[in-house]
Amino acid sequence: MILTVTLNTALDLTYRVPALTPHTTHRVTDVVERPGGKGLNVARVLAALGHETVVTGFAGGPTGEVLRALLTPLPVRDALVPTAGATRRTVAVADRATGDTTQFNEPGPHICPAEWAAFLDSYETLLGQADAVALCGSLPPGIHVGAYAELIRRSRAAGVPVLLDTSGEPLRRGIAARPDLIKPNADELAQLTGAREPLRATRDARRRGAHAVAASLGADGVLAATPDGTWQATPPAPVRGNPTGAGDSAVAGLLSGLVEDLPWPQRLARAVALATATVLAPAAGEFDAGAYEELLPRVQVATA
Amino acid sequence: MILTVTLNTALDLTYRVPALTPHTTHRVTDVVERPGGKGLNVARVLAALGHETVVTGFAGGPTGEVLRALLTPLPVRDALVPTAGATRRTVAVADRATGDTTQFNEPGPHICPAEWAAFLDSYETLLGQADAVALCGSLPPGIHVGAYAELIRRSRAAGVPVLLDTSGEPLRRGIAARPDLIKPNADELAQLTGAREPLRATRDARRRGAHAVAASLGADGVLAATPDGTWQATPPAPVRGNPTGAGDSAVAGLLSGLVEDLPWPQRLARAVALATATVLAPAAGEFDAGAYEELLPRVQVATA
Numbered sequence: 001m002i003l004t005v006t007l008n009t010a011l012d013l014t015y016r017v018p019a020l021t022p023h024t025t026h027r028v029t030d031v032v033e034r035p036g037g038k039g040l041n042v043a044r045v046l047a048a049l050g051h052e053t054v055v056t057g058f059a060g061g062p063t064g065e066v067l068r069a070l071l072t073p074l075p076v077r078d079a080l081v082p083t084a085g086a087t088r089r090t091v092a093v094a095d096r097a098t099g100d101t102t103q104f105n106e107p108g109p110h111i112c113p114a115e116w117a118a119f120l121d122s123y124e125t126l127l128g129q130a131d132a133v134a135l136c137g138s139l140p141p142g143i144h145v146g147a148y149a150e151l152i153r154r155s156r157a158a159g160v161p162v163l164l165d166t167s168g169e170p171l172r173r174g175i176a177a178r179p180d181l182i183k184p185n186a187d188e189l190a191q192l193t194g195a196r197e198p199l200r201a202t203r204d205a206r207r208r209g210a211h212a213v214a215a216s217l218g219a220d221g222v223l224a225a226t227p228d229g230t231w232q233a234t235p236p237a238p239v240r241g242n243p244t245g246a247g248d249s250a251v252a253g254l255l256s257g258l259v260e261d262l263p264w265p266q267r268l269a270r271a272v273a274l275a276t277a278t279v280l281a282p283a284a285g286e287f288d289a290g291a292y293e294e295l296l297p298r299v300q301v302a303t304a
Numbered sequence: 305m306i307l308t309v310t311l312n313t314a315l316d317l318t319y320r321v322p323a324l325t326p327h328t329t330h331r332v333t334d335v336v337e338r339p340g341g342k343g344l345n346v347a348r349v350l351a352a353l354g355h356e357t358v359v360t361g362f363a364g365g366p367t368g369e370v371l372r373a374l375l376t377p378l379p380v381r382d383a384l385v386p387t388a389g390a391t392r393r394t395v396a397v398a399d400r401a402t403g404d405t406t407q408f409n410e411p412g413p414h415i416c417p418a419e420w421a422a423f424l425d426s427y428e429t430l431l432g433q434a435d436a437v438a439l440c441g442s443l444p445p446g447i448h449v450g451a452y453a454e455l456i457r458r459s460r461a462a463g464v465p466v467l468l469d470t471s472g473e474p475l476r477r478g479i480a481a482r483p484d485l486i487k488p489n490a491d492e493l494a495q496l497t498g499a500r501e502p503l504r505a506t507r508d509a510r511r512r513g514a515h516a517v518a519a520s521l522g523a524d525g526v527l528a529a530t531p532d533g534t535w536q537a538t539p540p541a542p543v544r545g546n547p548t549g550a551g552d553s554a555v556a557g558l559l560s561g562l563v564e565d566l567p568w569p570q571r572l573a574r575a576v577a578l579a580t581a582t583v584l585a586p587a588a589g590e591f592d593a594g595a596y597e598e599l600l601p602r603v604q605v606a607t608a
Contacts, residue, residue: 013393015408020326023399025407062366089317091395093408095327103329104319104397 001077002046002255003130003160004039005123005151006057008108008140009080010090011067012036014284019095020102029096034285035070036090038165039136041245041285045252045274047075048289051259054079056126058119058140060109061086079126081119085109088140092244092284099242101284108140116143123151127158131259134163134251135179139170148174161258164210165251167191175209181258182210183251189215198223199230199304214271216250218243221272223304226264233268235276236298245285249274269299305381306350306559307434307464309427309455310343310361312412312444313384314394315371318588323399324406333400338589339374340394342469343440345549345589349556349578351379352593355563358383360430362423362444364413365390383430385423389413392444396548396588403546405588412444420447427455431462435563438467438555439483443474452478465562468514469555471495479513485562486514487555493519502527503534503608518575520554522547525576527608530568537572539580540602549589553578573603 016030039055046053053076059067060083067087071078088106095101111119127133133155135148148170155162156178164171164179167188175182175192182205184192192208195201198215202225205213212226221234250271257267276299277292278285320334343359350357357380363371364387371391375382392410399405415423431437437459439452452474459466460482468475468483471492479486479496486509488496496512499505502519506529509517516530525538554575561571580603581596582589 015395015410017408020406022324022326022406023404025409028408028410031410062370066366091319091408100327102324102326104321104332104395105329106319106332106335 001052001054001129001131002259003054003056003126003133004043004046005133005135006037006039006055006137007111007143007147008037008088008138009040009057009059009064009067010036010088010105010108011063012090012092014092014094016094016096019097020093026093033066033070035067035074037137038248038251039134040071041248042134042136042251042255043076044074045249045287046256048287049252049256051256053077054126054130056080056119056122058083058109058111058115059087060084063087063089079122081115081122083109083111083115085111101242101244111140111142116147120154124154124158127155127160130160132161132163132255134165134255135174136165136248136251138166145169146173149177152177152179163251163255163258165247175205178209178211181212181214181254183214183216183247183254185216185247186218203230214250214254214268216247216275221299222250222268222275224264224268228264230304231265231268231301232304233265233272233299233301235272236295236300239276239279241279241281242284243279246275246278248285249278249287265301269296269301272299305356305358305433305435306563307358307360307430307437308343308347308350309437309439310341310359310441311415311447311451312392312442313339313341313344313361313363313368313371314392314409314412315367316340316394316396318396318398320398320400323401324397337370337374339371339378341441342552342555343438344375345552346438346440346555346559347380348378348589349553349591350560352591353556353560355560357381358430358434360384360423360426362387362413362415362419363391364388367391367393383426385419385426387413387415387419389415405546405548412442415444415446420451424458428458428462431459431464434464436465436467436559438469438559439478440469440552440555442470449473450477453481456481456483467555467559467562469551479509482513482515485516485518485558487518487520487551487558489520489551490522507534518554518558518572520551520579525603526554526572526579528568528572532568534608535569535572535605536608537569537576537603537605539576540599540604543580543583545583545585546588547583550579550582552589553582553591569605573600573605576603
């Protein structure tokens with residue numbers, strides 16, 4: 001199975017309003033609740049690709065109960081660890097006319113040392129059954145900034161390939177523990193390396209410790225620097241839509257390709273086709289399966 | 305005891321952000337959860353004034369459970385009726401620098417006919433113990449627009465004085481059932497009567513069926529047209545602060561004065577002092593008890 005870790009899960013709320021006007025009152029016409037956090041999005045896509053998938057991280061309080069209830073009907077196994085605090089909410093306010101979204105992210109519950117220890121115990125057990133693991137998203141309050149580095153060391157000790165998708169100091173610290181793959185976007189990459197030019201920044205990120213780096217560059221696709229070579233995969237044509245979750249779908253493409261032992265160009269094509277099919281889907285964070293099948297053979301992969 | 309009815313209760317969330325910028329992502333630095341809906345705010349103030357207070361209306365789902373848990377430590381009795389749907393949330397996003405607030409209100413759960421019937425049964429029982437009742441706020445989906453008129457008729461049949469604080473069509477229909485008092489703000493009054501001039505609009509609202517009308521006019525205080533005369537009560541000086549809940553505090557002042565059988569000028573002075581002390585309180589919807597005591601003798605009440 002594939003394990004995805006979301007330490008700061010979220011109950012994602014989407015509010016539809018006619019148009020956002022600061023400092024006024026809005027009647028929300030439509031409310032959607034979804035289980036959220038990057039690792040949960042990745043897991044949903046992995047399951048849709050036919051992979052047995054387990055989600056872990058923390059969930060707690062009334063919002064955590066709602067999140068777990070929303071996970072129940074999905075084809076992913078819930079191995080979330082209880083926390084005393086309440087799972088955070090995120091609120092995405094979408095303008096009805098334009099689809100433009102204004103996002104509010106709560107910080108998340110404080111994780112105490114005993115809860116972190118319980119998580120590590122559970123993580124070790126799950127690693128014993130895992131073919132690969134993805135570490136996704138921000139750290140909740142109370143978790144030390146080197147937490148991902150610790151999880152990477154344990155994965156490597158267990159012989160389980162590990163992908164890291166985070167930003168800032170947790171990414172910087174995580175890379176030093178030599179993950180198999182990182183998937184920064186252009187901003188995260190520039191913040192990490194100080195270099196704006198993607199090829200240079202991607203190679204620089206490898207030198208910092210990541211075995212492979214797959215940078216998601218929006219409409220420019222994915223640029224990957226790996227031990228086997230450097231490639232750029234680009235979608236056949238620009239698309240319009242909601243980019244929410246496109247990066248998570250790319251992670252699912254990369255990770256499934258790794259587990260299936262596909263050559264890098266095929267992994268990258270899958271990542272780009274899934275990300276593009278996610279932008280095209282009407283619901284944020286879902287991917288359009290028909291568009292994915294149609295796009296996959298048309299993604300261009302070239303040596304960079 | 306005093307009964308307050310909030311058919312569309314809410315779990316009120318306040319998010320503090322550095323500044324709201326549409327179509328960007330905001331990290332919320334501070335989250336406050338409060339039991340909300342106008343009648344709940346009124347009840348809190350009545351309890352602080354020393355009145356035995358009971359709250360009813362609907363609560364349901366995980367958000368309803370949180371709301372009821374937040375009510376438990378407060379000195380008000382919870383007589384909320386269960387509903388299958390989930391209690392709505394409201395999200396107030398406050399800019400840290402200016403305190404300006406952007407509000408998002410979910411619509412609320414759909415109330416089915418059996419739930420409404422259960423509420424009416426409970427309401428009849430509570431009326432038997434009530435000295436006065438306040439009907440507050442919007443109607444949730446599924447409740448017919450004449451619902452407040454029905455509750456007013458039942459209060460009057462039971463000999464219990466009834467105050468109505470709502471807007472739009474529910475206010476228009478409610479007035480026709482001859483409530484003892486309505487407390488519109490300037491906009492609600494103008495929408496009801498078509499008249500912008502407050503004195504004319506207030507008198508017109510009385511002619512439509514309300515025995516007394518106390519219009520809250522923000523910094524201009526409260527203008528009341530009653531069977532005993534017409535008065536305007538004004539705060540001693542303009543104040544700056546958060547007006548959220550000031551109208552609800554005014555309702556509590558009017559209702560407590562009615563139950564204590566105070567002369568109208570004293571009721572109005574209390575309403576204005578409470579509303580002003582609410583604007584001055586640091587937390588939205590709370591009132592500053594010291595400011596209230598200090599303001600009360602300084603409110604000006606003049607015949608209008």
